[in-house]
Amino acid sequence: MPTKTVSTNDRSPKVTHRDLRPSNGGPTPAAESSVASSALERRFLRRALQAIGNPPIEVELWDGESVSTQPDLVKYRVHVAGRRTLWKLFVQPDFEFADGYVEGRITTDSDLTELIQTVFAAMADRLPRPRLERFLSWATGHARSLKASRENIHHHYDLGNDFYQLWLDEQLLYTCAYFESEEMSLEAAQVAKMDYICRKLCLKPGDRVIEAGCGWGSFALHMARNYGARVTAYNISREQLAFARARATAEGLGDAVTFVEADWRQIRGECDVFVSVGMLEHVGPEHYRKLGKIIKSCLAPQGRGLIHSIGLNRPRPIDRWTEQRIFPGGQPPALSEAMAIFEPSGMSVLDVENLRLHYAKTLRHWLKRFEQSSDAVREMFDEKFVRMWRLYLAASVATFEAGGLQLFQILFAPAINNDLPRTRDHLYPLRPGPS
Amino acid sequence: MPTKTVSTNDRSPKVTHRDLRPSNGGPTPAAESSVASSALERRFLRRALQAIGNPPIEVELWDGESVSTQPDLVKYRVHVAGRRTLWKLFVQPDFEFADGYVEGRITTDSDLTELIQTVFAAMADRLPRPRLERFLSWATGHARSLKASRENIHHHYDLGNDFYQLWLDEQLLYTCAYFESEEMSLEAAQVAKMDYICRKLCLKPGDRVIEAGCGWGSFALHMARNYGARVTAYNISREQLAFARARATAEGLGDAVTFVEADWRQIRGECDVFVSVGMLEHVGPEHYRKLGKIIKSCLAPQGRGLIHSIGLNRPRPIDRWTEQRIFPGGQPPALSEAMAIFEPSGMSVLDVENLRLHYAKTLRHWLKRFEQSSDAVREMFDEKFVRMWRLYLAASVATFEAGGLQLFQILFAPAINNDLPRTRDHLYPLRPGPS
Numbered sequence: 001m002p003t004k005t006v007s008t009n010d011r012s013p014k015v016t017h018r019d020l021r022p023s024n025g026g027p028t029p030a031a032e033s034s035v036a037s038s039a040l041e042r043r044f045l046r047r048a049l050q051a052i053g054n055p056p057i058e059v060e061l062w063d064g065e066s067v068s069t070q071p072d073l074v075k076y077r078v079h080v081a082g083r084r085t086l087w088k089l090f091v092q093p094d095f096e097f098a099d100g101y102v103e104g105r106i107t108t109d110s111d112l113t114e115l116i117q118t119v120f121a122a123m124a125d126r127l128p129r130p131r132l133e134r135f136l137s138w139a140t141g142h143a144r145s146l147k148a149s150r151e152n153i154h155h156h157y158d159l160g161n162d163f164y165q166l167w168l169d170e171q172l173l174y175t176c177a178y179f180e181s182e183e184m185s186l187e188a189a190q191v192a193k194m195d196y197i198c199r200k201l202c203l204k205p206g207d208r209v210i211e212a213g214c215g216w217g218s219f220a221l222h223m224a225r226n227y228g229a230r231v232t233a234y235n236i237s238r239e240q241l242a243f244a245r246a247r248a249t250a251e252g253l254g255d256a257v258t259f260v261e262a263d264w265r266q267i268r269g270e271c272d273v274f275v276s277v278g279m280l281e282h283v284g285p286e287h288y289r290k291l292g293k294i295i296k297s298c299l300a301p302q303g304r305g306l307i308h309s310i311g312l313n314r315p316r317p318i319d320r321w322t323e324q325r326i327f328p329g330g331q332p333p334a335l336s337e338a339m340a341i342f343e344p345s346g347m348s349v350l351d352v353e354n355l356r357l358h359y360a361k362t363l364r365h366w367l368k369r370f371e372q373s374s375d376a377v378r379e380m381f382d383e384k385f386v387r388m389w390r391l392y393l394a395a396s397v398a399t400f401e402a403g404g405l406q407l408f409q410i411l412f413a414p415a416i417n418n419d420l421p422r423t424r425d426h427l428y429p430l431r432p433g434p435s
Numbered sequence: 436m437p438t439k440t441v442s443t444n445d446r447s448p449k450v451t452h453r454d455l456r457p458s459n460g461g462p463t464p465a466a467e468s469s470v471a472s473s474a475l476e477r478r479f480l481r482r483a484l485q486a487i488g489n490p491p492i493e494v495e496l497w498d499g500e501s502v503s504t505q506p507d508l509v510k511y512r513v514h515v516a517g518r519r520t521l522w523k524l525f526v527q528p529d530f531e532f533a534d535g536y537v538e539g540r541i542t543t544d545s546d547l548t549e550l551i552q553t554v555f556a557a558m559a560d561r562l563p564r565p566r567l568e569r570f571l572s573w574a575t576g577h578a579r580s581l582k583a584s585r586e587n588i589h590h591h592y593d594l595g596n597d598f599y600q601l602w603l604d605e606q607l608l609y610t611c612a613y614f615e616s617e618e619m620s621l622e623a624a625q626v627a628k629m630d631y632i633c634r635k636l637c638l639k640p641g642d643r644v645i646e647a648g649c650g651w652g653s654f655a656l657h658m659a660r661n662y663g664a665r666v667t668a669y670n671i672s673r674e675q676l677a678f679a680r681a682r683a684t685a686e687g688l689g690d691a692v693t694f695v696e697a698d699w700r701q702i703r704g705e706c707d708v709f710v711s712v713g714m715l716e717h718v719g720p721e722h723y724r725k726l727g728k729i730i731k732s733c734l735a736p737q738g739r740g741l742i743h744s745i746g747l748n749r750p751r752p753i754d755r756w757t758e759q760r761i762f763p764g765g766q767p768p769a770l771s772e773a774m775a776i777f778e779p780s781g782m783s784v785l786d787v788e789n790l791r792l793h794y795a796k797t798l799r800h801w802l803k804r805f806e807q808s809s810d811a812v813r814e815m816f817d818e819k820f821v822r823m824w825r826l827y828l829a830a831s832v833a834t835f836e837a838g839g840l841q842l843f844q845i846l847f848a849p850a851i852n853n854d855l856p857r858t859r860d861h862l863y864p865l866r867p868g869p870s
Contacts, residue, residue: 313781313782313784313850314778335774339770343771344749346748348789348791348838348841349770350789353785354783356783403783403851416559424863
């Protein structure tokens with residue numbers, strides 16, 4: 001291994017949110033039950049801990065009793081506020097842990113990210129059941145039709161630009177950054193990500209670019225400002241679009257960048273470059289073939305394209321809580337699924353890069369900034385909202401670090417395009433030679 | 436585009452084999468028919484040329500008549516020796532063009548590679564029919580069981596080390612080279628390929644390597660000699676293995692490299708690195724899941740793996756002539772198919788690189804050397820064999836350049852492995868900084 005390989009956590013920002021113990025005067029979990037826990041309940045709880053691989057966790061019950069399958073190794077503590085919460089945990093553990101945490105019926109004095117990581121570690125190699133998962137996802141998941149997509153996107157991205165400004169980087173990039181070095185700031189790593197994608201796409205002055213899903217417009221503006229590209233950028237989030245248009249006008253880039261309020265299904269026109277950063281997660285595998293057809297129909301014969309998306313190591317539904325509460329309709333693809341975009345359309349995959357650990361690092365930055373702004377978030381929304389987003393960000397850090405989520409950048413071109421660099425040398429900045 | 440992008444042919448070796456015209460005293464096609472061609476036959480021939488997109492080709496018939504759909508644009512000429520050949524061409528054009536060419540019933544005074552390329556160009560975007568292809572392939576293709584695989588491999592790789600020594604590089608690497616620069620020699624590009632793979636795998640002294648399908652052993656010896664790895668290399672080609680073992684002994688690397696005569700299905704043991712260069716083409720998509728299981732069971736939790744294989748842009752059978760005459764049982768995967776190796780086994784794809792145009796360049800070198808040695812090949816075998824291999828190499832050049840075949844290097848690791856370089860900087864040699 002190169003010497004610069006470091007373990008994941010070395011220089012990543014540390015996040016240390018913990019619920020205060022009730023005895024410390026912190027938020028007291030709502031008292032659900034006055035009756036004591038039963039021996040049967042405690043036995044069930046022990047079985048449940050065994051079923052997830054005996055993590056070094058102690059579960060403290062509402063009546064002061066506590067259960068652990070490894071009393072000498074306990075590193076993390078979780079408090080359950082009552083009988084109803086406990087039984088819900090038995091029935092659907094992931095979902096109820098999340099909902100219980102959000103509502104304060106489940107609390108912990110341990111670091112939330114570490115707590116989740118320790119459960120993942122205990123469960124490692126216990127692959128879940130794809131068929132049952134698929135069924136539950138199908139039965140409870142959100143549709144991804146044109147109309148449903150608008151609602152899904154509104155749910156997450158129209159929470160208010162003010163909210164995202166509290167904890168994203170200054171340019172509001174809400175996707176995985178690219179840390180060229182371990183020490184890079186989030187701000188610099190987001191710019192590095194944009195430049196890295198532009199290099200992969202061999203972007204040059206005058207290129208006509210279609211961007212599908214443009215967020216607050218930073219990347220579209222970056223391509224126009226720094227590379228002389230002419231960009232048409234699509235989005236269905238109104239709040240984001242209004243913000244993006246105002247920025248384009250303020251920067252005098254109104255002619256070079258056109259922001260269009262439309263869904264990916266409505267993309268038309270011809271382009272030299274097709275790019276999409278963080279939209280594919282919302283498209284759904286059932287639509288990939290159609291997306292590929294649209295891309296192919298837009299792309300010039302000598303064109304290039306890149307899709308940047310969260311991904312999976314194997315096809316499986318996103319966890320139900322995230323799909324229900326955070327990203328309605330969200331579904332990252334496995335690579336085998338993503339190929340449905342390129343293969344039937346006669347496009348050629350040139351380069352796939354997995355940036356999983358860059359996303360873990362990005363999320364650690366976001367979580368740290370989120371905690372620093374949690375009072376402001378609480379003012380804007382409420383305590384539940386703070387706990388929900390904390391859980392979502394902490395669980396995402398843990399999942400990327402445990403290898404449960406991937407980040408794929410897929411570079412592609414029409415199959416007949418031979419006008420491409422032969423090597424990837426141009427992607428990596430010139431460095432001083434050995435002295 | 437970076438300025439070093441050049442069109443495919445610029446500095447690649449030129450191949451200029453042409454059949455001499457019969458009038459020039461060259462090989463006279465066997466006279467099949469004494470009767471003249473009919474108007475119906477010439478009309479059918481015209482239709483056939485239309486069906487493949489009106490390439491600028493003139494077909495000269497055995498009676499001196501000739502047919503072209505674009506008389507003013509003709510650039511290539513093909514001679515058909517008789518009625519039987521013509522009708523066989525109508526029934527199964529690709530297959531009979533190849534067999535007819537091999538047997539000298541079809542000849543051309545044009546460059547063979549260019550002739551094939553012009554047909555591909557005319558046919559561009561006429562996607563063939565996957566279902567019919569699949570059926571024909573299933574009905575006529577070779578099995579890939581353990582026993583059948585031995586016979587398949589024997590058919591191609593045991594043609595005699597002497598034969599391959601005539602036209603491969605000095606180290607006998609019969610897979611795509613990596614041209615770090617356009618001017619690199621084939622010899623240097625084959626060494627560059629080996630080093631590039633070792634960098635992708637972060638190979639270090641003491642690493643236990645399993646190599647599946649080791650050819651004449653050059654890469655196994657390279658990893659041991661240049662990186663201090665301990666390699667166990669598998670192959671089922673006896674001629675190759677005997678050669679490889681003799682080289683290991685001669686170099687004093689007998690302790691560091693073990694050559695095992697066994698199929699991939701028989702691979703056992705633990706390794707830090709799993710690598711396979713040019714074997715997957717012979718495994719068959721129906722076995723990928725099993726291959727993945729074997730790789731996963733061998734690979735240490737902090738291990739890395741790389742598969743280097745010819746590939747396709749979409750699942751389809753290899754063309755029938757190649758499968759029947761050249762590579763029995765051969766079937767390159769589309770990426771969606773290759774994912775069956777990694778996804779069900781809980782492995783993570785880290786990096787996919789498509790080196791298609793490097794393979795076209797490699798094949799141009801081989802074809803040039805093959806032509807230079809064609810007299811020696813004719814002595815070893817016969818004229819038919821020379822024509823068969825010329826066609827196979829020329830058609831391969833044309834197919835890679837037209838985007839009909841890909842070359843994928845897929846880097847992977849167990850999903851939980853976080854001990855990996857964060858960026859791909861280390862893959863690219865340090866270059867002098869801008870002065």
